[in-house]
Amino acid sequence: xxxxxxxxxxxxxxxxxxxxxxxxxxxxxxxxxxxxxxxxxxxxxxxxxxxxxxxxxxxxxxxxxxxxxxxxxxxxxxxxxxxxxxxxxxxxxxxxxxxxxxxxxxxxxxxxxxxxxxxxxxxxxxxxxxxxxxxxx
Amino acid sequence: xxxxxxxxxxxxxxxxxxxxxxxxxxxxxxxxxxxxxxxxxxxxxxxxxxxxxxxxxxxxxxxxxxxxxxxxxxxxxxxxxxxxxxxxxxxxxxxxxxxxxxxxxxxxxxxxxxxxxxxxxxxxxxxxxxxxxxxxxxxxxxxxxxxxxxxxxxxxxxxxxxxxxxxxxxxxxxxxxxxxxxxxxxxxxxxxxxxxxxxxxxxxxxxxxxxxxxxxxxxxxxxxxxxxxxxxxxxxxxxxxxxxxxxxxxxxxxxxxxxxxxxxxxxxxxxxxxxxxxxxxxxxxxxxxxxxxxxxxxxxxxxxxxxxxxxxxxxxxxxxxxxxxxxxxxxxxxxxxxxxxxxxxxxxxxxxxxxxxxxxxxxxxxxxxxxxxxxxxxxxxxxxxxxxxxxxxxxxxxxxxxxxxxxxxxxxxxxxxxxxxxxxxxxxxxxxxxxxxxxxxxxxxxxxxxxxxxxxxxxxxxxxxxxxxxxxxxxxxxxxxxxxxxxxx
Amino acid sequence: xxxxxxxxxxxxxxxxxxxxxxxxxxxxxxxxxxxxxxxxxxxxxxxxxxxxxxxxxxxxxxxxxxxxxxxxxxxxxxxxxxxxxxxxxxxxxxxxxxxxxxxxxxxxxxxxxxxxxxxxxxxxxxxxxxxxxxxxxxxxxxxxxxxxxxxxxxxxxxxxxxxxxxxxxxxxxxxxxxxxxxxxxxxxxxxxxxxxxxxxxxxxxxxxxxxxxxxxxxxxxxxxxxxxxxxxxxxxxxxxxxxxxxxxxxxxxxxxxxxxxxxxxxxxxxxxxxxx
Numbered sequence: 001x002x003x004x005x006x007x008x009x010x011x012x013x014x015x016x017x018x019x020x021x022x023x024x025x026x027x028x029x030x031x032x033x034x035x036x037x038x039x040x041x042x043x044x045x046x047x048x049x050x051x052x053x054x055x056x057x058x059x060x061x062x063x064x065x066x067x068x069x070x071x072x073x074x075x076x077x078x079x080x081x082x083x084x085x086x087x088x089x090x091x092x093x094x095x096x097x098x099x100x101x102x103x104x105x106x107x108x109x110x111x112x113x114x115x116x117x118x119x120x121x122x123x124x125x126x127x128x129x130x131x132x133x134x135x136x137x
Numbered sequence: 138x139x140x141x142x143x144x145x146x147x148x149x150x151x152x153x154x155x156x157x158x159x160x161x162x163x164x165x166x167x168x169x170x171x172x173x174x175x176x177x178x179x180x181x182x183x184x185x186x187x188x189x190x191x192x193x194x195x196x197x198x199x200x201x202x203x204x205x206x207x208x209x210x211x212x213x214x215x216x217x218x219x220x221x222x223x224x225x226x227x228x229x230x231x232x233x234x235x236x237x238x239x240x241x242x243x244x245x246x247x248x249x250x251x252x253x254x255x256x257x258x259x260x261x262x263x264x265x266x267x268x269x270x271x272x273x274x275x276x277x278x279x280x281x282x283x284x285x286x287x288x289x290x291x292x293x294x295x296x297x298x299x300x301x302x303x304x305x306x307x308x309x310x311x312x313x314x315x316x317x318x319x320x321x322x323x324x325x326x327x328x329x330x331x332x333x334x335x336x337x338x339x340x341x342x343x344x345x346x347x348x349x350x351x352x353x354x355x356x357x358x359x360x361x362x363x364x365x366x367x368x369x370x371x372x373x374x375x376x377x378x379x380x381x382x383x384x385x386x387x388x389x390x391x392x393x394x395x396x397x398x399x400x401x402x403x404x405x406x407x408x409x410x411x412x413x414x415x416x417x418x419x420x421x422x423x424x425x426x427x428x429x430x431x432x433x434x435x436x437x438x439x440x441x442x443x444x445x446x447x448x449x450x451x452x453x454x455x456x457x458x459x460x461x462x463x464x465x466x467x468x469x470x471x472x473x474x475x476x477x478x479x480x481x482x483x484x485x486x487x488x489x490x491x492x493x494x495x496x497x498x499x500x501x502x503x504x505x506x507x508x509x510x511x512x513x514x515x516x517x518x519x520x521x522x523x524x525x526x527x528x529x530x531x532x533x534x535x536x537x538x539x540x541x542x543x544x545x546x547x548x549x550x551x552x553x554x555x556x557x558x559x560x561x562x563x564x565x566x567x568x569x570x571x572x573x574x575x576x577x578x579x580x581x582x583x584x585x586x587x588x589x590x591x592x593x594x595x596x597x598x599x600x601x602x603x604x605x606x607x608x609x610x611x612x613x614x615x616x617x618x619x620x621x622x623x624x625x626x
Numbered sequence: 627x628x629x630x631x632x633x634x635x636x637x638x639x640x641x642x643x644x645x646x647x648x649x650x651x652x653x654x655x656x657x658x659x660x661x662x663x664x665x666x667x668x669x670x671x672x673x674x675x676x677x678x679x680x681x682x683x684x685x686x687x688x689x690x691x692x693x694x695x696x697x698x699x700x701x702x703x704x705x706x707x708x709x710x711x712x713x714x715x716x717x718x719x720x721x722x723x724x725x726x727x728x729x730x731x732x733x734x735x736x737x738x739x740x741x742x743x744x745x746x747x748x749x750x751x752x753x754x755x756x757x758x759x760x761x762x763x764x765x766x767x768x769x770x771x772x773x774x775x776x777x778x779x780x781x782x783x784x785x786x787x788x789x790x791x792x793x794x795x796x797x798x799x800x801x802x803x804x805x806x807x808x809x810x811x812x813x814x815x816x817x818x819x820x821x822x823x824x825x826x827x828x829x830x831x832x833x834x835x836x837x838x839x840x841x842x843x844x845x846x847x848x849x850x851x852x853x854x855x856x857x858x859x860x861x862x863x864x865x866x867x868x869x870x871x872x873x874x875x876x877x878x879x880x881x882x883x884x885x886x887x888x889x890x891x892x893x894x895x896x897x898x899x900x901x902x
Contacts, residue, residue: 009651014643021639027304028631040307047315054322057660058653064787065671065678078669081655085664086680088321090689091271093681094696095314097792098278101703104888105282106303108707109289111895112296125297144848151698152835158705159828162821200691202850206663209691249709256702263695275695279702286706296710322650325662344648 012053020046033113033120037106044099048092055088057081063089142186143198143211146221147263149179154255161248168251173232175255179262180225183218190218193624197268205268206328212268215621216471220265220394223475226606227386227482228258230599234486235379237595238493243290243377250287250379257283257383261391270317270403271327273395274310281306281359284388287380288372298371305358305368312355319348329403340408349404353396360392360452363426370445378489386481389448390474393455397471400459401625410462420543423457424554426450431561439498440488443565444481447524450558451477457551458539466542467626468618473535475617476523476610480532483520483603487513490592490600500569507573510591514573516600521566523607526559531610675866677785685790686870690849693873694834697880701831704884708824711896718899723748729758752810752900766808773801781878785867791877798878799885811894811901820898823887830880834873
């Protein structure tokens with residue numbers, strides 16, 4: 001019963017950790033550059049999941065104030081427990097945009113590498129670099 | 138006007154970056170003119186700010202009028218003002234240098250180049266000036282993205298080096314973001330000063346220690362500290378000459394500043410330096426890093442790789458000095474941030490001049506080169522003396538503080554590695570100077586030195602100016618430490 | 627090397643999983659994060675800014691400085707892709723033309739040209755064979771204006787429902803990309819040229835920074851929209867609401883044009899002649 005309660009109350013953290021390490025595995029272990037870029041995207045999405053999951057309140061709805069009829073506010077007292085924590089949502093809007101921008105620059109660099117070396121596997125590229133190197137001397 | 142200065146230092150370069158990128162469609166000369174005038178304005182603004190802060194003042198600027206922690210705050214104290222001034226002056230000195238290297242593979246790309254240049258400087262200045270932990274992440278990503286693009290336009294190896302730098306840099310920045318998230322779920326605030334007061338009662342919590350490890354580990358990855366330095370030599374050796382003058386001196390030093398700020402003002406010295414095992418581990422790692430880079434310097438023969446490993450060594454000086462923990466060593470680490478920026482600027486301008494004129498960066502082929510390029514030689518030798526640590530250059534004074542502090546704290550391995558590295562630096566630089574001045578003929582090399590002419594005046598004047606700054610910083614060390622740094626530590 | 631990497635990853639994962647026992651529970655409303663700072667925003671957003679969407683008011687007013695730099699990140703990504711990739715397309719050996727009434731394709735070799743460059747019956751097509759599909763072309767032609775109106779709706783209703791500048795801008799960029807995918811990249815570039823995309827992206831970010839700088843000129847601190855009350859002609863609280871809307875417009879313009887610019891550069895590998 002204790003283990004079951006523990007899992008139920010912490011499952012969101014376990015989800016983000018597993019997703020984060022899948023992304024890190026892809027970035028570090030895989031050879032193909034596009035697989036590494038996809039791993040980076042998964043890794044950044046895991047962090048976004050972590051922040052958003054800490055903003056949830058069990059009785060809470062979306063962080064937009066409910067109107068009191070005819071678009072007026074301020075007649076009923078605002079109950080904090082009915083609205084989700086808005087700060088992680090704001091921070092993650094910024095983080096999503098930053099991860100999309102990084103993805104764009106990474107893809108542009110991958111296109112440049114492909115133009116120069118005709119392949120996207122990292123070991124083949126390193127082999128081409130080392131043979132170039134010796135032929136220069 | 139004066140009280141808007143903390144904001145203007147960041148905003149002027151931002152607006153001029155947008156105007157410069159857009160004005161490239163009108164006329165090719167406009168981006169350079171806009172960049173130069175904007176950097177002149179913000180460099181003078183940062184110097185005015187520096188004079189106002191002298192003596193321990195802390196300026197706080199509330200963005201959007203909301204007081205912290207509701208809004209974002211910019212906090213400038215002595216160390217921040219020094220580093221901001223260093224960033225702006227390095228950027229201003231490098232602008233004429235970048236103009237003379239625009240002809241190679243960067244033709245017709247003046248406008249995006251100067252736009253990215255100014256955005257890079259905006260990001261770095263903002264990192265130093267901010268007082269909000271999440272704002273630091275956003276500015277970190279601005280400077281990182283523009284840095285990847287500026288590095289990626291070098292020779293044929295540079296896109297792969299830039300992509301590897303991108304992967305490792307993204308891991309570092311995302312770990313920092315995760316660390317901020319851990320702090321947020323335990324305290325609920327994002328303002329640095331308020332985190333400091335709220336962490337005091339819960340300092341031994343495992344989440345807070347994990348947050349410290351994540352934040353510092355992520356930033357150390359971007360600062361190229363020992364095990365995580367694989368990205369730096371290839372990236373800096375293949376970057377274009379026009380942009381290496383701001384990327385090499387500034388990126389890693391601003392990351393070391395972030396670690397100093399996290400250790401002093403966010404987590405506080407109790408959490409950062411309280412765990413003796415962690416501090417011993419970091420100081421020993423720093424000593425191993427210094428010895429590792431010393432051997433790499435002896436082994437490599439390309440001038441830019443040698444300078445990249447010297448950067449790794451200097452970062453290890455600063456991190457080891459901070460984690461030693463006593464006042465002298467931390468003063469040495471703080472003053473070394475600025476000194477190393479000046480020294481690296483001088484060396485990379487000289488190395489860029491040599492490699493662009495000579496087209497071969499192997500030092501064994503430098504026979505008699507210094508006689509043909511006398512001013513470049515003066516700059517190179519001056520920078521070399523500063524790195525070795527000879528008075529009155531600034532390198533001597535920071536090494537003196539670090540040595541004194543580490544011997545007082547009984548960190549003898551670190552002190553021994555400092556002396557060992559100065560010795561190795563002396564050997565390597567005297568070897569290069571000997572190659573440069575004496576033209577004996579070994580018969581192996583193919584490239585003739587005779588047709589080489591001196592670098593243009595666009596490069597010589599910044600080089601000599603940076604040499605003057607190195608000597609000036611050395612002579613004014615006492616005043617700088619007294620007015621700006623010793624109050625903080 | 628790879629096995630040591632896998633071992634390190636598993637060890638780190640174990641440390642992270644062990645550490646989560648200290649975190650607040652799922653959905654806890656008494657966690658420190660929910661009690662310290664966010665109640666101020668929930669209780670005071672109507673009083674300070676008259677905007678019921680709490681996320682928009684934090685994003686564009688309380689923490690508007692972060693959003694300004696986020697827009698700058700998007701702009702610098704577009705500028706970086708342009709800087710890295712853009713080049714003049716190399717001379718092609720073959721050109722392909724399709725005769726529209728009959729569907730016959732011509733292949734012209736050795737750099738020779740058609741006798742009548744601007745003819746309406748012969749259209750140039752990409753070197754990867756693309757079949758002419760009237761269903762996709764006509765459907766997209768009908769849908770695109772409605773998606774654009776939806777994008778304007780999302781932008782304008784950011785104060786009252788989920789939405790705002792970023793979301794509206796991305797939806798608008800999606801229409802341009804849909805047009806490029808359903809027809810041809812050159813057709814999309816004729817519609818919104820690269821010069822317009824890059825200039826408008828800089829203009830979008832300048833609208834944001836300019837509105838904020840106007841607050842300095844009007845006498846208050848940076849990004850303090852209440853200083854713009856005389857310009858908007860309202861009282862201070864409604865000036866904040868109008869200021870939020872003005873910067874959201876800037877953000878939408880910047881995001882829409884930068885996404886288009888990045889798409890042009892990435893899909894044609896910088897050459898802007900043919901693409902997806």
